[in-house]
Amino acid sequence: MASDLDTVRVLRALFNDMPRAPQGLSHEETMAWIQRSMTGFEGGETAYMIEHITRSSMLDIVLRLREDGHLKDDAAFEQTLTQLATPEGRKTFADWIIQAQRSVDATSRLLNRAKRSLSDPLPLFSPALEDIRRFVAGEASGPGPLYAEWAAREDVAGIGLAEEPAGRVHEFDWGFVVEEPAAWHFYLPPVWRKGTVGYFERFLQAWHLEVGTVPAGVLPAAAVVPGGLSVEPGIGSFSALTLIAAEHPVSPALRQWLGEVFIGQMLPHMAGRAADDDYDFPLGLPTGF
Helix, strand or coil: CCCHHHHHHHHHHHHCCCCCCCCCCCHHHHHHHHHHHHHHCCCHHHHHHHHHHHHHHHHHHHHHHHHHCHHHCHHHHHHHHHHHCCHHHHHHHHHHHHHHHHHHHHHHHHHHHHHCCCCCCCCCCCCCHHHHHHHHCCCCCCCCHHHHHHHCCHHHHHCCHHHCCCCEEEEECCEEEEEECCEEEEECHHHHCCCCHHHHHHHHHHHHHHHHCCCCCCCHHHHCCCCCEEEEECCCCCCCEEEEECCCCCCHHHHHHHHHHHHHHHHHHHHHHHHCCCCCCCCCCCCCC
C-alpha cells in the first residue's frame, strides 16, 4: 500500500501550482474563494474542472503504480514526483499513460483474435422480406430516427453533410440507405456509432471477399456483380459503403439485384465481418481507395 506520506507528496507535486484557499476561512468564505478561483482560472470554470479532474486521475494512477508497479522503486518514484511538478512533465506523463493504454488495448485485441473461433462472424442483421420488397419497389420511407441520430452526430455536422438535403432515404430497423440518381449509400448504426472512419477500408475488404470467394452453387447471383456496378468507400458520404451504377435510369434487374442479393444476402455478412474489430480479413484483398 502507498503510505500516507506518499499520498501527500504526490498531491503536493500535482497541485503545487493550483490555487489553494488561505487557512482560517469559514466554510462560506472557502466556497466563495473556490468559486472566484474557478472563474478566474485561465480558460474559465470548465478548464479548471478539467484540469482538476485530470490531475486527480494522475494521483490515482501514480499511487497504484507506487503500490504494485514500477514506482515501487524509490528512485523512479522520486523522478516521477519531479516530473509531475511541472506542466511539461505532467503532459509527458499523460502521453505515456495514453500510449501504455493503447498498448494494453492492442494486446487485448491480439489475445481475443487468438481465442476467436475459426468460423466467420454472424451476419450483423437479418433484413425482413418487407424491407427488400420496399427497396426493390423504390418505396422510400423518408428520414426516420436512425437518420436523425446519424445527422445529429458531431462528426457528421462537422463536415457539413447534415446541411445538405438528403436524397431518397430508405430507413429500416437495421440502418438506412440514401439513394441518389444511380448511387446508393449504406449506413449501419454499429458503424457510425463507432465513428465510421475506421471502417472505410474494412467494408471494401468485405466487399471484395464476398464477391470473390462465393462457393460454387451457393448464392450464385452474388458471384457475378451486375455489369456497370462499381463500389466506392463511403468517405464522401460518411457511410459504410457506396455502390454506383454506370447508367441512369437504373434498370429493374439491377434494382432487384441490389435488394434481393446485396441487401438481402451479401450486406449482412459483409457487415458482420467489417464491424467485428477482431476479425482479420485474408491477406491479398484489395485495400486501396
